[in-house]
Amino acid sequence: MTTTRFAPSPTGHIHVGNLRTALFNWLIARKAGGTFILRIDDTDPERSKEEYVDAIKEDLEWLGLTWDRVERQSLRLDRYAEAAEKLRGMGRFYEAFETPTELDLKRKKQLNMGRPPVYDRAALTLSEAEKEKLRAERGDGVWRFKLKQERIEWADGILGPISIDAASVSDPVLIRADGQVLYTLASVVDDTEMGVTHVVRGSDHVTNTATQIQMIEALDGTVPAFAHHSLLTGPAGEALSKRLGVLSIRQLRERGVAPMALLSLMARLGSSQPVELKDSPEDLVEGFDLSTFGSAPTKFDEQDLFPLTARVLQATPLAKVAVKLKEVGVPDEEAERFWLVVRDNISTMDEVAAWWRMFTDGAEPVIEDEDREFIAEALALLPEGPHDGETWGKWTAEVKEKTGRKGKGLFMPLRKALTGQAHGPDMSQVLPLLRVIKARG
Structure with missing residues (x-):
């Protein structure tokens, strides 16, 4: 499966x-x-x-x-301890005692010599007496997995064929000096025991995958199909x-x-x-x-x-947003009409509250100086509410006849005066919802 x-x-x-x-x-x-x-x-x-x-x-x-x-990996520490013991018994797990400063100096020296900055496995040459002395001086060391220095290959689900020379990679630290199990070991044990068949993760994990493949094989697990996005x-x-x-x-x-x-x-x-x-x-x-x-x-x-x-x-149907509309104050009886008007004109639900405020409190009108007389004349022709879906058409037809304005010169100034916006829903739908028209004054 x-x-x-x-x-x-x-x-x-x-x-x-x-x-x-x-x-x-x-x-x-x-x-x-x-x-x-x-x-x-x-x-x-x-x-x-x-x-x-x-x-x-x-x-x-x-x-x-x-x-x-x-x-929860915190509940599986005993499984990681058993895997670590198995690797020790195979000679694939060893303790190392270098400080971060010492490791940094080694890396700089290798780089200066034109070599890859790979851990030199100096810890493998330590005698038991030397290890005891270092433990007494520095405390417990870290535990590293001993890679087989051979090519590690797999067919990546996104990157295609991958081949990495294990000799160019440091033996990974799997357990810190304080005993904390690191992700590399925990992940391998879990993937193996949980039967994980496919692993997709970021391309920054490619080198980790190479070392984990060797670890999975050492623990007699089945290597999953890896892909790196x-x-x-x-x-x-x-x-x-x-x-x-x-x-x-x-x-x-x-x-x-x-x-x-x-x-x-x-x-x-x-x-x-x-x-x-x-x-x-x-x-x-x-x-x-x-x-x-x-x-x-x-x-x-x-x-x-x-x-x-x-x-x-x-x-989105009304039923899925009804709670949000009620939170911003839209009455149930007006919710459907309001939602049908605004849903095509919002990018997120957070914009709903501003629309409801515009309908209930009235928009701050935007009126150009050259349109002031026209707007005053037009608003004088607007019948008292309540308005319906036909009010806008009848009203603008009368305004057109009385003022001679038409097209954009008619509709745009009226929209901006009533809504404060140059764009928005069909005004025949907007007008019935406007409770306050500030431009009337």
Whole structure:
């Protein structure tokens, strides 16, 4: 059975980069009728916060990306300890004692000599007595996985054939000196024991994948099908790292972005397929194809989300927004007419309140000096309310006859005087909803 996973660290809110990983893995699982695991990477007790675990679940639920089960890595520490012991017994796990300063000096020396800055495995030459002495002086060391220095190859689902020389990669640290298990070990153990068949993640993990393939094989696991999607940049190609706070799913939600606007964009961004707005996450499954995605950095502009959100709103029935309309003060008896008028003219639901204020409190009129006499004459001809769908047509016909104005010179000044805007809904629909017309005075 196809099994995928999304493994966020609960150290902050998930952002658009995380979402891309979650969505791709979710789509693969759903397309195959398989299992999607939400796996919380909470092995760091200091940085992991329960509030972020809850926030991750809430954000995924808002998007409609449901999971089949939840796993917590903090509850599986015994499994990682057993795997570490197995690797020690195989001679593939060794303790190293270099300080960060010493490692930095080694890297600089190697670079100066034109060599790749790879850990030199000096710890493998230490005698037991030397190790005991270092432990007494420095405390416990870190534990590194001993790579077989051979080529590591796999057929990547997005990048194509990958071949990495393990001799050009440092033996990865899997357990810190304080005993904390790092993601590389936890992920391999979990993927192996949970039967994960497909892993999609960012292209910054390619080297990690190479080392993990050797670790999976050492632990007698089955290597999943790996795919590495491109990294997102800003619209001008700039790094997103400094802006991820404002590009968190939570922030985008607060800015009024619709879930399906976000998912529809992310399901196609960076692929050869055009973005298609879908009605539900399930509707994205059929057209999803990893092979259509490229390896080049992918430009992401959050402004693209708002036209998509506007299209979502245009097709949204009253029942789905009734609560929001009531919150801004729209009476039930006027909700349907109001929604039909404004839904084609908003980019997010946050704009609804301003429209309702305009209808109930009256807009601040915009009147050009050359139109003042015309507006005064026209408003004098406007009948007292209540107005209906025919009032605008009858009124403007009478104004045209009395003033001689027509076309844009007739309609635009009247729209701006009544709504304060040059564009908006059909005025025959707007006029019946206007409770206050400030320009009358």
